[in-house]
Amino acid sequence: MRMDSHQDPFEGDEEAALRYAIALSLQDPNVPMSPATAQRPIVLDESEDEEEDLENGPNGPPTPKKTSQLAGKPTRTVPTTNHSQTTPLGTLSHTQSNGLSSLGLDRKKMEEERLARVAKRKAPPGEDSPQRLRQRIKNDGQPKVTPLTAAAPVSSASTKSTQLPYPKGVVRKTWASGYPRQDDITIEEIFQKDQLELAVLSSFQWDDEWLLTKINVNKTKLVCIAFASDDQQKEAMRNNVPRDRIRYETPVAQSSQAGSMHSKLQLLKFSNYLRLVIPTGNLVPYDWGETGVMENMVFLIDLPMTTKSENPLTMFGQELCYFLTACGLDSTLINSLSKYDFSETIHYRFIHTIGQSHIGDAWQRTGTMPLLSLSPLTMATGYCGLGRAVESLGLATDSEVELDFVIASLGSVNTDLTSAIYNATQGDNGLKEYDKRTSGGARKKATQKVGPSYHPDNFRIYFPSHETVIRSRGGKSSGGTICLQSKWWDSSTFPRELIHDCKSVRPGLLMHTKILFVRPLHQNKSQPWAYLGSANLSESAWGRLVKDRASGQPKLNCRNWECGVLIPMESQAGKSGWSLFENRIPIPMVVPGESYGKTNSKRPWLFLEA
Incomplete structure (x- = not known):
């Protein structure tokens, strides 16, 4: 077709x-x-080899x-x-394994x-017949769940500042082969496979052969958060791995419209601490710099074990648990998170999108954590959750802000979505754009065009031009995970005036990074912050608030599963612009970037047409 x-x-x-x-x-x-x-x-x-040792992966x-x-x-x-x-x-x-x-x-x-x-077809002359294999994997019963706290606890006071590599949380670029090392980190430095006891991993793409060179499954138990279209596929995925070493946790698709398990998340258990990692890239070698053509970014923080009898989770910890519960992770493992000291995450927020329709009060989610006895929550998911997170940190503002959003994929974007994102960065819970879009009835909508909530000069979307990809170190063959279609770009509703060329400060590298920088347009009006995570700029990633036909109330529709972290910047007297971020986050792209969308001086990278 x-x-x-x-x-x-x-x-x-x-x-x-x-x-x-x-x-x-x-x-x-x-x-x-x-x-x-x-x-x-x-x-x-x-291959025909049926003798592989599944104990070793x-x-x-x-x-x-x-x-x-x-x-x-x-x-x-x-x-x-x-x-x-x-x-x-x-x-x-979503009908195939994401593991x-x-x-x-x-x-x-x-x-x-x-x-x-x-x-149905004739084989070309000289073509060998395809080999066939039915791999046999035998398993004995259900695996025993290993809590993240299996090791004996140690005093948080003795580990918080002296032994933990990243007790306060840091942002790093991924290492890239052929470039000088600066503000970067390798996957080996994150995994520390000789000390790693348990790894809970979520990704959109996987390279299993490569991954198993980074993790020793003889020493490390592995939990993969994958995706299943139904219960039958979920069971098949779980039955196809050695259950004593590798386990699948699989949220089942809620409808035929479900999208992708696009989140990137790593929970890494060591003997005396837990490392939380939020990358922007997948578990494939090019996203971790090993081919020298692509770069990403990563947030990581190390949490010590604690001996406190009462250890309430921060809002970051609560949202993490909520997301993991929705992902189908075992309750024993989730509850074990309460044994770690989350106090250093109090300044951060865990941002997520849960791929389903959130009807009634669910879109703004007021209530209690289903597994943990915690205080009432007022967070949400998608862009509604982003706005609530901004408000909860005291970052909400009525003043104008500037947005710089680096992304790797663009969908059928319009000003409804860009307005919703802009409003969320000011602390809005999603209703501002929704009310503006849905009020007045069909007659008003037909005669009055709803404009964006921002001035175009204050919102920059960084997406590489065709020329940038062609001239990159890997050429056009390295642009396969950078996605946009001409049908969307050429649409009259696409906000092309916001698009700027995305070039790395490390010349020749392409970027699979997703990072949003937010800063006040006028100094001292609000505090700057950044979002780093898996979400690109699309309704699939952030959701869309619509009116539920049955109840007439707002309903948030989300396709993808995403996660990220909101990182506030510290107050820095006398600093403005990009210098506000320099102490916390390495700026990965050349700013402000050529505004080729506004001038039509270039075409974007169109991955199906290159």
Whole structure:
């Protein structure tokens, strides 16, 4: 099926479009594929070795087939030095495993589909017959859940400032091969695999072979927060791994409109502390600088164990627990978080999007934590949650603010979304834009266009131009995870005037970073802060507040699962502009960047058309 100019099979969902592109890059070149086809498992060639030692993890991932075509044009592949070594199956669809690629697939169904396709076509001359494998994995019962607090506690006073590497929380760029080291960190330095006892990991893309070089599964138990389209797939994923070493936790899709487990989160348990990590990149080597073509950023903080009899979680800790509960993480593990000292997170906020419809009071969520006996909560999810987090930290303001938002994917963006995000950065809970959009009825909407809540000069969105990607160190083959379609860009409602070219301060690197810088337009009017996390600029990532037809009340629709952290800046007398961030966050991009969207001097990177 060809996509004509009047249809959008992705419904503005940039993550669905990205899954489609990567699915195409893995599909057999002799089989045409439509966006609907991308919702089915992709067939893989696999080895005949049935003797792999699952106690040590899989020997390696299956090998993806060659690149397909879309309407006569080559599709984008994910950026990596050797494409055959990376199998990012977590990006394909919510009907497929978002976990370790060689462990969580429905192999029987995939093989049946592959044989059906083979029967419908003639193999090219000289082509070898595909090998077949049905991997046998035997498991004995349910795994024993290991709480994060399995080690004996030590005094927080003895570890808080002297032994913990990052007791206050830091932001670092990811290391990139071929560049001088400065303000950066490697995944080895984060994982510290010789000391790591338990790792809880969430990602959108996975490279299992690579990951298992960073984590020793003989020593470290691994919990993967993946995605399941239904209970049957959830059980299949759990049955396809050695349960004593690797465990899946899988939120089940709530509807056919569910999007992606796009969150990036790491809970790393060491003998006497817990490391919380929020990266902007996935668990693949190019996102961690190993091919020298892509960079990301990461927030991490180390929390000591505590012997206090009463240890109430901060708001950061409560929101983290709420998100993990929604993700389906085991309650024993979640409750064990209360054994760690979260006091240093009091200045931060955990920001999340939970991929489902939040109806009635659920969109603003007042109540108590389902698993922990905590005080009433007044937080929320999506951009509504961002606004409430801003207010809870005393950062709300009626004054104008400046926004600089670095993103890697753009969906079908319009001024409704950009206004909602802008309002949230001022502390609004989502109702300001919603009331403006829904009041007055259909007649008013037809005669009165609702304008944005901001001045265009105060909102900059950083997205690379076609020229920037082509001239990057990895060239156009490194732009496969940077997503935008011409259909969205050329729409009359797309806010092109906000788009600035995204160039790294490390020349030649592309960025898979998602970071939002917020600062007062006028000095001393409000405190600057930043958001760092997984969310791009799209309704899939931040949600949309609509009127529920049944109740007439607001309802927040979210497709993706996202998470991030809000980081306030300390007061700095005499400083303004970008200098407000320099002590806490390395600025990754060249500012302010060329405003090519406003002038039409360049075209953006369009990943399906390069």
